[in-house]
Amino acid sequence: MNPPNIHVLPSVDAIAMEAADRIVKAAKESIELFDRFSLFLSGGSTPKPLYELLASDDYADAITWPKVEVFMVDERCVPPDHNDSNYKMIAEALLTKVSLPRDNIYRMKGEIEPNEAAKAYGLMLKEKFAEYGPDFMLLGMGSDGHTASLFPHSEAVKETHHRCVAHYVENSTTGKSWRVTLTAPFINSARDILVLTAGANKSKALQEVLEGPEDPDRLPLQLIKPVHGRMTYLVDIAAAGMGDAD
Numbered sequence: 001m002n003p004p005n006i007h008v009l010p011s012v013d014a015i016a017m018e019a020a021d022r023i024v025k026a027a028k029e030s031i032e033l034f035d036r037f038s039l040f041l042s043g044g045s046t047p048k049p050l051y052e053l054l055a056s057d058d059y060a061d062a063i064t065w066p067k068v069e070v071f072m073v074d075e076r077c078v079p080p081d082h083n084d085s086n087y088k089m090i091a092e093a094l095l096t097k098v099s100l101p102r103d104n105i106y107r108m109k110g111e112i113e114p115n116e117a118a119k120a121y122g123l124m125l126k127e128k129f130a131e132y133g134p135d136f137m138l139l140g141m142g143s144d145g146h147t148a149s150l151f152p153h154s155e156a157v158k159e160t161h162h163r164c165v166a167h168y169v170e171n172s173t174t175g176k177s178w179r180v181t182l183t184a185p186f187i188n189s190a191r192d193i194l195v196l197t198a199g200a201n202k203s204k205a206l207q208e209v210l211e212g213p214e215d216p217d218r219l220p221l222q223l224i225k226p227v228h229g230r231m232t233y234l235v236d237i238a239a240a241g242m243g244d245a246d
């Protein structure tokens with residue numbers, strides 16, 4: 001794989017603008033070439049301003065939303081109207097604000113038995129992506145080096161076969177909780193992977209992820225290496241260890 005591109009930006013708002021421009025560009029290219037664009041979205045706090053920006057007047061018409069299909073990177077196992085639900089955050093910030101047909105939204109079902117939800121999602125992905133890989137994956141990173149819901153030392157980190165798995169996580173960002181998550185092999189089949197990282201609490205893990213040594217069981221983001229695609233990090237100056245972002 002090519003080494004990832006790393007861009008340091010002054011603030012979370014600057015990350016949102018850069019990410020929005022990259023998503024618009026990737027969507028245009030993909031729709032022109034293939035008449036479709038599959039966009040996989042993460043939860044967490046860092047991408048929320050990006051989702052709001054994509055829904056704003058300046059951007060909403062920049063993407064041909066009826067040609068876009070939106071998928072989840074991971075989900076907390078709660079109902080879709082629960083405040084911890086990634087789907088709820090993404091829907092409120094973006095999906096309900098743009099002209100995206102409801103049928104183009106593929107939600108992980110946090111409200112059903114987690115292994116069933118993961119199995120159903122994995123089978124759906126197997127069918128949908130039988131001929132071509134996913135177009136665009138938006139990821140984040142936790143201060144422990146996790147990405148998606150691939151948490152350090154968890155079973156999900158070792159998964160090499162399934163596209164989507166469920167597991168019970170002792171130390172997740174929402175405490176002890178069940179999670180449904182895409183696996184590294186599926187994420188790595190994407191054409192574009194964009195990782196958003198902001199905040200001084202991420203700088204140590206980010207440095208370790210990027211500069212090694214390789215220890216993906218402890219730093220799951222190290223598992224993310226696109227097979228044929230491109231990987232880019234957008235990092236604010238605080239996460240880059242270069243001082244406080246505004």
Ligand code: 6PG
Nearest residue numbers: 042043044045046140141142148
């Ligand atoms: C989730 C996410 C997760 C997130 C990181 C970073 O469900 O929590 O998908 O992988 O991207 O935890 O989260 P922040 O942006 O909130 O730091």
